[in-house]
Amino acid sequence: MSSNRRRHANAIPIASFATWGAIALFALGGGLGYVWCKNQLYATGTEIRSLERELAELKNKNEVALSKIAQLSSTAKLQERYDSGFIKLVPITNDRIVVMSNSVPKQGAGELRNVSNERVAE
């Protein structure tokens, strides 16, 4: 067998190897990518679930706080606190209230007007 023919017979099919290698690498990469994506999906899912739980807890806390605020600022509670003397308010007696009557409209320029609080002045 001539050396040329031997060389030809024992030649390594690099192109073919490269093709199959590329296909194998692509398949491997694809597989790994798929697993990675799937893993990411699960991780994100877990994160979503934990965030949802956190959000639900915050909403619950908010509802509890709102309910507490409503109870503490309710008329009945405020009246109770006022009656117990906690809120130190003193009722304004009638003699302490000044009622302003309607002001007299301006008649002309430079004209003097009556003071509006006539009832008190009396």
Added chain:
Amino acid sequence: MNRTARTRALTVCLSLAGCFTVYSFRLVHLQVTQHDEYAAQAAEKHVKRQTIYARRGVIQDIHGESLAQNEPVRTVIADATLIKDRSQMADVLASALALPRAQVLEKLGREVFSQSQKKNLPAPYIVLKKEVPESVATELANTLAQRKMRGISTEQETTRVYPNGQMLCHILGYVNGENTGVEGVERTMEQFLRGHDGFRYTERDRTGREIVPYRGQEKDARNGCNVKLTIDMGLQNIVEQELDTAIKQFRPKSATVILMQPKTGEILALANRPNFNLNVQDKVPPDHRRNRAIADMVEPGSTFKIVTTAAALTERIVRPTTMINCENGYFASCKLHDHHPYSDLSVNDILVKSSNIGTAKLAIQLGDQKFYEYIRRFGFGERSGVNLPGEIPGVIHPPHRWSKISITRMPMGHEVGATPLQMAAAMCAIANGGYLMLPQILHEIVDEQGRSISQFPPQQVRRVVSKEAAAAVRNAMVEVVSPKGTAALAHVAGFKVAGKTGTAQKYDEQTRLPSHDKYVVSFLGFMPAEDPAFVCLVMVDEAQVSNDKNYGGLVAAPVFSRIGEKAARYLGLVPSPEVPAGSVMAGQNIRD
């Protein structure tokens, strides 16, 4: 290949083919014929429909104060199949949930009969405690996690909380265990308050944990709308306080106060006694739950005289100055008495002195049919249409069912069954110049973002009496609240008050005759008379006072006065310069 070998090969091939045929048949049977059934079974095991609960709407007063609120709570559930040490678990649960240890232990020991295994097994679902506060549930979960104890879970729920407790109990109503309104506004506005639950299909792994990427169809919950009432909590508080004072003073069987805005028909405050705490209502007797303002029928007594007088004036049968002979206190043909003997009284004075005989004569002049028409036009004998459940129409018999003396008894509020709300609405018609307004308890419905969904503008039902007649009756009622009238004690310093007292004998259920010691007394008035800001009805049933003091002018009028004074200050009403401030007026004729 010889014949034997070929036969063997053929046999093997046929056996294999037969085997594959059987398997193929089974495969087709499973995948095609029974696909749906098995797919459903698989889905049932892994796919779950998770309900997303809608939040129930909040009820608020006109200024946005919360009257009914939601509070998240949890139901603590035990799965006895997962609990290893019941005694240790009972210790933890008893201290965290404040339950007796023996009770917890008994619950954890519950068993259910398994049909498949034909024996009793630990129960997988045991409700340990309901309505556990969020903070307690969180603390319990942390304790269990620290001790690595399994078998306890919680379910999210909400409970309805009424921050004002007893206040407005008959208006707000309450919800049942399934969060459905069964009384009051909670019931009438159920479709708006409820909201719509959403859902989500989730897939779970074998440990029961959700696989989020495989989530299926999802629909968000639509929370309920908020309902805004016409009630003003400032005024409601005034009414409740004064009603409590009256209850302590007179110890009546029941009492009702209604505050209405006459121009719009809005109910500003409404309180009944007896009442109950909306947050603790397990053992409340049904009698306490009744909204007496709309569900009780009473004879209105002399307050009904405004109907007769206004009708006669509208029909121009008489004028305010027309003189009527009041028979010196006894109208023999009708066997009718007056508290004080009067000879001739003007129509105006008939109302001021509350003469039964004078009012009866006005009705006689009006005639049966006309008088009946006016009673109906004032809204008596029909439901007012307020958005509250359980309203009754009252009883007004048509003229063909009247007795011979009915025309003399009905003008003074006897033989008439009316609800307190009907009476207040009738007075609103006088106060606003003659229009019957639809009593309103709802102001607005808003969504979660505060956008208005629906509003309830004032609604005129009909014109009842002429403007002039309403004004004449109003002027007469101002004199009622004067030293010469029957309601001198209803006076409010600095303001012109118009009103009418009423005292009605109750019927004794045993003797079926008018009782001599049981009265329903009332005062129905408004202020300021010139431009009414509110109409107020005070009604007291069976006040525990002596008979000579059991009159509307003595029992109900002072309550009105106190409410009027505080309400005027709260609403910032400007006192009338014509009325001296701080004067105390002595009544001369308060027996009515």
